[in-house]
Amino acid sequence: MSQAVSQADLDDVTRAVTRAVLERLGAPSLVATMPGSAASDSELIKQVVREVLSTLASEEPSADPVAEPPSDPASLTTPRGARLLPIQGALPSLEHCRACVEQEKSRQRQRAVLTTTGRNQRGIVARLTARIAELGGDIVDISQTLVGDYFTMILVVDVGALDVSYEQFQTEVVEAVRGLGCHAMMMHEDVMVSLHRV
């Protein structure tokens, strides 16, 4: 968040926003079947509220989240370009929405730890980091050791604003490294934090 917001303010905002979101999503026309939809109600609510909160945190004016319900809900796009999809089934409670927002706040960062090993090659760092940047990753830290011809590189990558899903990012980066003749393994930082920090 770019400005200090008190917990009470945040609660109020969360409440108001979630109420508005629930009202919008609760419209009967939205409860439609969508074949192959993998989005769960809670996942969607969380995504929307997260979008709203990050919009509130930024300086740019954004679409008023408590605006009139749109005539065609499927055409609605959030400021970051996500499309609002119809949901099926029972709606999550206000409690749950609040809990999701709390949980998102506590997950302040989304990072991955990438370990690469192989024979040293010209330009490998440049090509790997370029690919990561292409996919929307932001390299936060690099450490490299060279033993003779072999190197081990550990990169910490911020994956909070990827252009693709985390799983896809992981697949593409590991593939890119393999294409450079080296071996890579990626771990979500949460695993590291949970195992090595009390």
Add this chain to the structure above:
Amino acid sequence: MLWETEEVASTLRMIESEHLDIRTTTMGISLRDCVTDDLGVTCRKVYDKVTRRAARLVATANEVQATYGVPITNKRISVTPCALIAEASGASSYVPLAETLDRAGAELGIDYVAGFSALIEKGITPGDAVLLDSIAEALATTERVCSSVQVATTKAGINMDAVARMGRIIKDTAARTASRDGIGCAKLVVFANAPEDNPFVAGAMHGVGESDCVINVGVSGPGVVLSAIRRLKQSGRRWDLGDVAETVKRTAFKVTRAGELIGREMVRRLGPEARFGVVDLSLAPTPAIGDSVAEILEALGLERAGAPGSTAALALITDAVKKGGVMASSYVGGLSGAFIPVSEDRGMIEAVEAGALSLEKLEAMTAVCSVGLDMVAVPGETSAETLSAIIADEISIGVANNKTTAVRIIPVPGKRVGEKAVYGGLLGEAPVMAVSRFSPEEFIRAGGRIPAPIISLRN
């Protein structure tokens, strides 16, 4: 550097080569709202509820596995003890309910649905009786259903009539699955002090005091613990059993933390229906090489699991696992100890085959670990009374020590000591163990209830 190289390397090593994995994420589902006076209607309600609640269990586990790289080996379901659910129906067999659970499991892609169970520590109600009579057929005709029966608690004492009955049920179940080495018995557990939130099959059940839908996680770390102990021994410096305890404690912390992370993430993604239950921090082996609790005992300096010193070593390990794991998770529950299933642990199998591990030594070891006589194959000709007496012994250990103990014993039809029962997969293979030839018949036939021990009067 945000992360030390050693931290990154050790995490990769744990996942890639030391078999760190989540043994199971088990969804516990309450069937209390499915009770009706018509078993057909109850079955339909059960099917609907289970398939609805667990619809995304497998997919979510696969997603979480993909994100974190920690394998989630099994996704399972446990339900409210079925005797409670079916009793009001007045039906004379609950096999249809077992078949319903089996179908639901198949639909969801789940390999085990546990909870075809009864709690009869103080007495057997009409519903309990029907369930007991349905067990053998249910386990023979279904693939995925697991059953458990609680015959004693520290507070209630031991229902010896129930114990006698279970010996007969086990024989019957074995006979009905004789062509598959009595595999029905591999899905049947007799308990003292059964936990309400145990995520490990075959004894999992969703207790009456639980909420509507929970996720319980069982971790698995024998491989990680074994590697840590081996590194300690190879470190070159002098080590004693205190160092071993410390090493196991720290390792158990990490393993349990993985379970906590995965469990929380599963619940987060599954949405409002599922709540976080517990992490069961048990050390649970598999037949895979390097994933053995017996090998841990051997790494401590015993020639074979079952040699003198095994009970002490196991006590050390189990205690260290608990101490490390408890710090790692907000809610620890289930069995939370060390498992010594004979067929599911390569080191245990070899110990039996080498003649190092006997049934009697196994019984002693169960006094300090968490499961009991688990996946023990005995000769097919073992009498029901002898089986009941073996059960009574194990149950008494649990009752007298205020801990959970259980028996999953298989009298393998047509097989004798020196032969093996082969089940495959996680159930592994079990060498048939020798049983005392002396008879407990009169003791078992006496029946009745052994009163609760004095330690139960804690008020």
